[in-house]
Amino acid sequence: MITPKSQDLMQRILGGNDNDPLADRNIVYQQRVANRHIRNELKRHLEEYRWILILGRTGLGKTREAAELAKHLNQEGWTVLYLKLGEWLDIPAAMPREIGTDRKLLFFFDDLNQKMYASRHEISPEAEKSLAERFQVPLQERLLQALNKYEELCEPTEIRVIATARNETHSEDPGKPSPWEKLQWDKYFKLWNRFQIYELPQPEDDAIIAMLAATVGETDIKAEAEQYPELARCNDSTFRNVVENLQRLENESLPLTVKNYRHTLKDTWEKRYKKAVEKYSVSRYIYDAVDLLQQFDIPLYRFTVEATARMLAARNFWQQLWYYWQIRTAINYLISAERILEPRDGQIEAKPKQVEAGKFTLPFTRLILQLAEKHQEIQASLLSFSWNLINSKRYQDALRCLNKALTFTPDSSSLWFAKGYALDDLRRLEEAIASFDQALKIKPDYQDAWYNRGVALDDLGRLEEAIVSFDEAISIKPDYQDAWYNRGIALFNLGRLEEAIASFDQALKIKPD
Structure with missing residues (x-):
């Protein structure tokens, strides 16, 4: 959250050092096309349509144009809510306390291609989700649900949305979707139809x-x-x-x-990667480390990149010792020369191939747990990393991460819910119920904890108790179709057929198909 009239909006969105003349925010803004004022055009579109999506190919300056507009509106009293890569977007039950009473909210979503693509494996305890989909709710769905909810909590006229995305239809990485395909335009037309498209012109x-x-x-x-x-x-x-x-x-x-x-930018990235590897051969491990960390949504700090690069490079103690100083020297160069901790579109893709994350899940899990002991900055990442492990069916590793995270934040309902979900997958149902109970002590209106508690009770044959849990979930979220459906199953198994039919009818009202 960036409060109105903030002096550091450009730094928080664009990053960069104050004394670096080549940091994006320090470069003098240029009108890209003669006789056109792009920021004013964008502002008019935003006032008329409220949601705008700035499209253009890599390197055109989409983020800078969006940030300039956000800065202008922020100075006029708008609170900016900026979703950073790797952070989770929640669907709020009520207006978050952090926002306070401000009711002019500008949502800023940059580089939606990468965010949308990364979200295909994300799982959250907070999102409204379907058990049949294993709790995976793509960002396209969550984004629409969250923004619709904010418009209910405020007024639609008090919400503005600025987003940016790449529109290249070809892929630089064989076998991978193009930037445009990552948005899944046809599949999520309800979201994309809300936006007014603005094709950013290239600079003259x-x-x-x-x-x-x-x-x-x-x-x-x-x-x-x-x-x-x-x-x-x-x-x-x-x-x-x-x-x-x-x-x-x-x-x-x-x-x-x-x-x-x-x-060309592509030529620049490829040659700069080759130059870095020629100068320091271990640079390839550093690039691969950034790639792996991005795939697991772990923040890019010097200590996370350096430690991950050493893990990728070395297989035994003596190798680790030899690579330690090699990587430390190379990362100094890459941070200053290539700004490797703030990679640009296409920069990491310029290396020959992507890291296969599945090959490194076990050693990477051990590494992240070690780093979390020493560095508070990544402790919050343990939750999303644990959901990645659950999605990969590495439930024991997920439990290790969650138990470690709970030593840092024992009052997190999200962590207790995730633990309950992992235990349920391991069929340790009594322990799962105990974890859901812990989540509900912290957050009594946690509808998904009530629902999953009911599923676990049903699996144990404790049908009456399961129905009570489903009823609690429905009281919080009346259109919770899965709760209605599973409530009907439990009633059917108890022989209460009329009540079961009534529950199925409610599910069908919500989802006729």
Whole structure:
């Protein structure tokens, strides 16, 4: 949450150091097309349609344009709610206390392609979900449900939504979906129909020239302004390629010339990856570490990347000792030269192949538990990581993570619910019920804990108690179709057929098919 009139909105969304002239937020904003004011166009669209989706290919500056608009509205009194990668979007039962009484809420969703694709394996105890789908609710569904709920809690006119996404229809990684396919446009048309689409135009040559003129002088790069028009003509019509070229030239103490300039962003990323590996061969392990951490939604800190790279590189104590200093030296270079802890679109994909996460689940679990002991920053990630393990049917490993997380935050209803779910999958039903009870002590209106408690009781043959739990879930969420259905099954098994039919009728009212 970014409160109204905040002075650090751009830093929190775009990151970067204050003293880095090539950090996105420090580069002078440019009007990309002559005689058009893009921010004003976006603002008019937002006022008229309330939900806008900024589309464009990698490197066009979608995030910067969205952030500029968010900054403008934030100064006018709007609270900005920014969903960072790896964080979970809850469907609120009531207005979160943190927001207070503010009722002008601007939701900011950046890079939806990556977020949507990562969500296909996410499981949460807080989302409204179906047992038949094993509690996996894609972000496309949760996003629509959550925003609809906020519009109920406020007024639709008090909610604004800015989102960005890539629209390339080809995949750079064979066998993987394209950025556009990751959105699953046809499957989730109810969500996408809410948005007004804004196709971001690519910057004209004059905008590239103006950017070079405003930025190069803030660096130590030697350049001749007379070459700027030719550089703009050979650039791939993205702002990002300009920035990446300038960062590389400054790191390598090279002048800005047409000969030294790499024309396309893809070419820039691939050559920079190869350059890093040539300079430090262990760089490949660091890139792979970032890849693996992103797949498991673990935050990218120096200590998480460094430890994961050592795990990937070494197989025994002596190898670990040898790689320790090699990786430490290389990561210093990659943090400063490649900003590896804040990877850009296409940067990690530039390496030859993606890491197969399943091969490293067991050692990675051990590593994350060790890191959580030492670093409070990733303790909150243990919940989402545990759900990943549950989804992979590694229930014992999930329990280890959850038990560790509960030593840090024993009053978390979410952790107790996840533990109950893992125990239920292991058929340790009495223990599962005890965990759901712990969750309900902390959060009595936890409908999914009531529901799953009922399922476990039903599996034990304690049908009357199961019905009581299903009734509690339904009292909190009257349209809880799975609770109505399982309530009907329990009543049927008790021989209370008229009541069973009534429960099935309620389920069919909610879901006629």
